[in-house]
Amino acid sequence: MAIDGIMLANCRHDLNDKLITGRIDKIYQPEKTFLTILIRNNNQNYKLLSVIDPRQSRVHLTDLSFDNPKKPPTFTMVMRKHLTYGVIKKIEQPGFERILKITIENNNKTFYLYLEIMGRYSNVILTDQEHIILDAQKRMGPDKNSARTLMPKVKYEFPPPQDKIDPRELKQENWEKLISEDIEKNLPRAILNNIQGFGPDSTKEIVYRAGIDLEKNYSELNQKEKNKLLDQLFSWIDAIETGGFQPTVGFDKEEKFKIIYQSAFPLTYLKALEGVEYKTFENSGKLFDFFYQEHIIKRDLAREKKRLQDIISNYLDKNSRQQNKVRGKLEQSKHADKYKRRGELLKSQIHKIDKGASEVKLIDYYSEDQPEVKIPLDSDKSPAENVRRLFKKYNKLKKSRSHLVKQLAKLRHEDKYLQNVELELSQAETEEELSEIAEELKEEGYIKKNKQKSKDNNKLPPRKYISADNYQILVGRNNRQNDHLTKKVANQDDIWVHTRKIAGSHVIIKRDTDKPVPESTIYEAALLAAYFSKARESENVPVDYTKVKNVNKPKGAKPGIVYYENHQSVYVTPNEEELKQILKRTAEQSN
Structure with missing residues (x-):
């Protein structure tokens, strides 16, 4: 801005x-x-x-x-x-x-x-x-800027001057002459064109405070309005000279990231609009820190989140297309035996095939009723070559089927992983969380790695909560953290909790005794598992739980992907009030 x-x-x-x-x-x-x-x-x-x-x-x-x-x-x-x-x-x-x-x-x-x-x-x-x-800081040679050169050993020159008056030199006597240059333009534009320092918002504000329509030009004003306009101008210039600034930010009531203006004074002409809020600061530094920390950083965060979401969305679409393609090929491979059977029939009755024929009708001796079947031929090939062609197709389809089955399993595995990342992105709220997800995507080959080494960021800790029975509950923030939590942080007898067949965070209930974990703690952990999953807005969400020793990671599996056995289940509905209680209890115990 x-x-x-x-x-x-x-x-x-x-x-x-x-x-x-x-x-x-x-x-x-x-x-x-x-x-x-x-x-x-x-x-x-x-x-x-x-x-x-x-x-x-x-x-x-x-x-x-x-x-x-x-x-x-x-x-x-x-x-x-x-x-x-x-x-x-x-x-x-x-x-x-x-x-x-x-x-x-x-x-x-x-x-x-x-x-x-x-x-x-x-x-x-x-x-x-x-x-x-x-x-x-930004060197400018004559090739980049014809107006002036900004390079070492060259004499510094100010940028070309604008044909405007310094407001401190403005007097009643020279005002009329000055404004007459743009007498037919609307007043904000006329002031903007002739006086230094004023931007579009400032000039509109001066006219508005003088009680004059913003679209009026100077020739339409009566003497009283002319006097009020000049008084407002002098009032602003006096406030600037004496340091009477009121640095202000105006922003959209609904879209908090949408800054409407930043100004050295409140803009009352915008304040009158519905949906505009403003905040005044004690100095310009506080204003800019607020604007760039609270708004630019959050806006950039939203942009980075969208960038990563778009990447994941594209890979999910690509994965879906590939799965459909593989399924189609698998469907074709089901017909492998048909080509083998046709090859056997041609081979056993090759004497009945005329050279150059495009099809042949043969008795199917493999069927009980021995019907006559029509077999398409390649007219450019000999009968023996047609036999070899059919057996070749049979062998190709047979071999491809096992490969296609593995390929489909791999694609389903990737789809599950990408859906987990998509969920994590939707729940990420900080730059650190997004950075860790982006780093994971680089490691997995979904984002190109920078030549420059990544910053040595401290890894984010998992989310930590305290149950009503005083058990610590840990919740993973991303796939790599889920792996670390389940396989490194958790003990074998800790309880692992996860939504059934729904993308979500790994949840761990830490145990420091051999006593069974109370049902109320299991319920709260299940609530957190459902909340930090794709089923956040659903009812009766199935959540499985088991000891960590029953959770295993397949060899070569993507981050966050595990399988488990010997589990029990509970059904929960994520409830805002119950979750607030968990958060409140956790906050109280950490103070």
């Missing part, structure tokens, strides 16, 4: 408030488009975050944490060389452009850090005191 000059003025105000005279301690580049600068000031630590990704370009103080690469990029090394232990002297915003200029003094030298927050043109540029570029 684009930042306008006013929102950046809000950021500049907050940075000035905290960072002036601060000393730069550390510099990192967590991602290609991210830059974090750790600053110590007045016995406080601050983290300045700059992002030049066009989808989320911004600059602000942040409380978010990031993983930093082991090997810092070249730009980070240049920044560290010149700025580490430097002191921040000034933070300026030329006009109301979307650029911040930070002046830093270090080792009796002056450096300038330009943060250009301009959508796809966003960049961070470091220069010396003569404004010669030392490096840019």
Whole structure:
């Protein structure tokens, strides 16, 4: 979501408030488009975050944490060389452009850090005191940008100026002349075209607060409306100059991930719409942290989940098509004996076959009533060749049948596995859960492995619950964890619980005595097994349970696939209230 000059003025105000005279301690580049600068000031630590990704370009103080690469990029090394232990002297915003200029003094030298927050043109540029570029986060040669070059040893130039007035220079005398350029355009557009820093939302808000229809143009206003419009403009400019910001996010009431706006001031013209909620923050950093942590991360999580679901869905469709194809071939292979019989008949009565015939009628001596049967022939082949052709077809079908039976079993096995993954994806709620599922799919060959090594993530623990009888119940989050839980974590006499012939998590009841597990605990474990299965919304779900020693994994089976014996069964209906009781009890005991 684009930042306008006013929102950046809000950021500049907050940075000035905290960072002036601060000393730069550390510099990192967590991602290609991210830059974090750790600053110590007045016995406080601050983290300045700059992002030049066009989808989320911004600059602000942040409380978010990031993983930093082991090997810092070249730009980070240049920044560290010149700025580490430097002191921040000034933070300026030329006009109301979307650029911040930070002046830093270090080792009796002056450096300038330009943060250009301009959508796809966003960049961070470091220069010396003569404004010669030392490096840019995104280097731009003349071949990429004809307007200016952003490369080391080249003099830094501001982006081409817009033909707009700095709002601080706006006076009643020059206002009429300025607006007359766009006198026939609607008022928000006319202001946007002529005054720096204002985005589409800001200009609409000014007109709305003046009590004027957003579609009106300046020529349609009476003098009272003209005065009210100018008063509103001056009121906004005064609030910007005095730091009277109210950073606000507006979002859809129904779709919490859908941000409608982010602004340095509440947008009351949107507040009037049904279904729009807003939240105001104490500073710009809190706003951006909320927006990107609570919404962008969740939105990206939803996108990653959909990406993985689409992959699984495609493989399930492919598996279904392959099963149908194999079943068709199996159906054909049932006719193998028919070709053998025809071959025997041709062989025993070969003297009756005319060369070049396309069919022959022969007595079927193998049937009791010995009927006459018609056998199709290949007219291009001799009688002996036709006999060999039929026996060859018989042998081929006979051999293929055993292969097809194995192939169908393998496809059914894969289908069961993919349905388990599909279920896990539907229940995954965190980045870590999705990451583990994606890693499993890579290991199983469903997703191409990156050349780059995967991050060494700590494995997620299984879900843990406490029964009413104080037994610990463990629930697997994914197929690999199901395997680990059943074959590594569980003891032989622990109780294994699973929905019957329904994709779901492995559930383990931990036993620390030889006493039989109470029925109430079995019931609660069965409830959890049904809830964490495809039967979550069903009634009377069959759930089997047995000792872990009765559960075995077939050789070469996919993750999570097991078979079991000597089981007992219980039928349960996942009930929200009963599940809440289990969750509440677990939470109380963990506190």
